[in-house]
Amino acid sequence: MKRRMGLVAIAALLAGSAFADPVEGVDLVINGDETLVIRAPAPPAVSDIFDEVYSGWLYRDEATRAMEEDDFDNPGMVFVDQALDTWAAEDGSEGKSCASCHQGIESMAGVRAGMPKMNAAGDDLWSLENFINNCRTNRMGAEAWGWNSPEMLNMTAAISLQSRGLPVAVETDGPAHDWWEKGKEIYYTRYGQLELSCANCHEQNNGRYIRSDHLSQGQLSGFPVYRLKNAGLVSIHNRFKGCIRDTRAETYKEGSPEFRALELYVASRGAGLDVEGVGVRH
Amino acid sequence: MMQRIWPAAAVLISFGCAAAAGPAPDDVAWDGSAVDASLTGTPGDPENGAAVMSSRADGNCVACHVVSSLSADFQGNVGPSLDGVGDRWSEAELRGIVIDAKHTFDGTVMPSFYKTGPYIRPGDAFTGKAADGPLPPLLNASQVEDVVAYLVTLKE
Numbered sequence: 021m022k023r024r025m026g027l028v029a030i031a032a033l034l035a036g037s038a039f040a041d042p043v044e045g046v047d048l049v050i051n052g053d054e055t056l057v058i059r060a061p062a063p064p065a066v067s068d069i070f071d072e073v074y075s076g077w078l079y080r081d082e083a084t085r086a087m088e089e090d091d092f093d094n095p096g097m098v099f100v101d102q103a104l105d106t107w108a109a110e111d112g113s114e115g116k117s118c119a120s121c122h123q124g125i126e127s128m129a130g131v132r133a134g135m136p137k138m139n140a141a142g143d144d145l146w147s148l149e150n151f152i153n154n155c156r157t158n159r160m161g162a163e164a165w166g167w168n169s170p171e172m173l174n175m176t177a178a179i180s181l182q183s184r185g186l187p188v189a190v191e192t193d194g195p196a197h198d199w200w201e202k203g204k205e206i207y208y209t210r211y212g213q214l215e216l217s218c219a220n221c222h223e224q225n226n227g228r229y230i231r232s233d234h235l236s237q238g239q240l241s242g243f244p245v246y247r248l249k250n251a252g253l254v255s256i257h258n259r260f261k262g263c264i265r266d267t268r269a270e271t272y273k274e275g276s277p278e279f280r281a282l283e284l285y286v287a288s289r290g291a292g293l294d295v296e297g298v299g300v301r302h
Numbered sequence: 303m304m305q306r307i308w309p310a311a312a313v314l315i316s317f318g319c320a321a322a323a324g325p326a327p328d329d330v331a332w333d334g335s336a337v338d339a340s341l342t343g344t345p346g347d348p349e350n351g352a353a354v355m356s357s358r359a360d361g362n363c364v365a366c367h368v369v370s371s372l373s374a375d376f377q378g379n380v381g382p383s384l385d386g387v388g389d390r391w392s393e394a395e396l397r398g399i400v401i402d403a404k405h406t407f408d409g410t411v412m413p414s415f416y417k418t419g420p421y422i423r424p425g426d427a428f429t430g431k432a433a434d435g436p437l438p439p440l441l442n443a444s445q446v447e448d449v450v451a452y453l454v455t456l457k458e
Contacts, residue, residue, distance in 0.1 A: 210422065211423050212421060212422070212424060213421055216413075225380050232378075235380075264430070269421075270433070271425070
C-alpha cells in the first residue's frame with residue numbers, strides 16, 4: 021500500500037508541476053500605463069492555505085490576456101459606455117437619474133472594492149446589485165433591474181471600472197461576520213452528485229486542468245467579467261450558479277442570501293488584489 | 303465547462319441497465335477498499351470501457367486523468383495519470399476505486415461512480431434544478447465492469 025501511494029504521489033507531482041502554475045513573468049498593464057495588482061500576499065482568510073493569491077487573468081491564454089490589456093480591445097467596454105448613458109437618463113416616477121444625486125460616476129470610486137457590505141440599516145448584507153436596486157425602487161420610483169439584465173450588468177461594470185486599481189477590501193467583522201462564516205461553510209460544502217466543493221477545484225487544484233479548463237483560484241477581482249464563451253458580461257452570482265450546476269447540484273438563485281454570503285467570503289479570499297474594472301475571461 | 307455537456311439521455315440509459323444487473327450500489331460487498339466480485343458476473347468489455355472513460359456523457363475520466371492510450375482531447379491532470387494503473391492495483395482494488403474511490407482515498411475529489419447518495423442538494427443532471435426523485439448512479443453496473451476491464455490492461 022505504502023509503495024503504491026508513493027507512486028501516486030509522484031505521478032500527481034509530475035502532472036502538477038508540468039502545468040501547475042499561473043503564468044509567470046507577465047504583468048497586467050492596462051492601456052500601457054496602469055499596472056494592476058494581480059498577485060498579492062495571501063490575505064488573512066487564506067494565509068494558512070496560500071502564499072499568494074492570483075487574479076484569474078493569470079490563468080488565461082495569451083490572446084485572452086491581451087484583450088484585457090487594452091480598453092479598445094476589451095469587449096466589455098462597450099457595455100460600460102451603454103451604462104454611462106443610463107446613468108444620465110431619468111427614469112421612474114421621481115424624474116431622477118443616477119446623476120441627479122450622485123453626479124459623475126467617478127463618485128462611485130471605491131464602491132466595488134468594498135462589496136458586498138452591510139446595508140445602511142445594518143440588518144442585511146447587500147451586493148452592489150442590491151444597492152443599485154434600492155436607489156431605483158426607493159429613491160427614483162423606478163422598477164428594479166433583474167440581476168442578470170443588461171441594464172444591471174452594464175451598470176455594475178461601469179461602477180466597477182471606477183474602482184480599477186483599488187484593492188479588494190471587504191469588511192468581515194462586526195455584523196458581517198456571521199455572513200462571512202456562512203459563506204465559508206458554503207465554500208467547503210461538497211455539493212451535488214459529483215460531490216465537489218468550491219475548494220476542491222479552486223483551492224486544492226488551481227493551476228491544474230479539468231478537461232480543457234485551467235483552474236484558477238476563483239477570485240472575484242475581475243467581475244463582472246466579459247466571458248468570450250457567453251459573448252457578454254457575467255455577474256458574480258451567475259458564475260457561482262454555473263460552478264454549482266456543474267457539480268450536478270441544485271444551485272441557489274442570484275441574489276439569494278446564500279450567494280451574498282458566499283460572495284463576501286470569496287471576496288475576502290482575494291483581498292489585496294486590484295479590482296480590474298471589466299475582466300476578460302474565456 | 304465540461305460536465306454540462308453530459309446529456310440527460312445517458313442518465314436514463316444508465317437507470318434502465320442498473321436495474322437489470324448486479325447488486326444495487328448500497329449492496330456492494332466491500333473487502334476493505336476492494337470489491338472482489340464482478341458487479342455483473344460477466345467479464346467487462348474493455349473497448350466499451352475506453353469509450354465510457356473518454357465520453358463526456360459517461361465517465362469523463364479524462365477530465366481529471368491523462369490516459370495515453372485514449373485519443374480523447376484535452377485530458378486533465380487533477381488526478382494522476384492512469385498509465386500503468388494495472389500494475390499498481392489489482393482488479394478488485396480498481397473495481398473499488400471506480401465504484402467509490404472514497405474508500406481508497408479518504409476525501410478524494412474523485413466522484414463516486416456507483417453510488418446513489420446521500421448527496422447535498424442533488425441536481426437534475428446539469429440543469430441546476432433539484433433532482434426529481436432518487437438519482438441513478440453515474441455509471442451502471444456493466445459500465446463499471448467495462449471500465450475495470452480497460453483499467454487492468456493499462457500496464458507499463
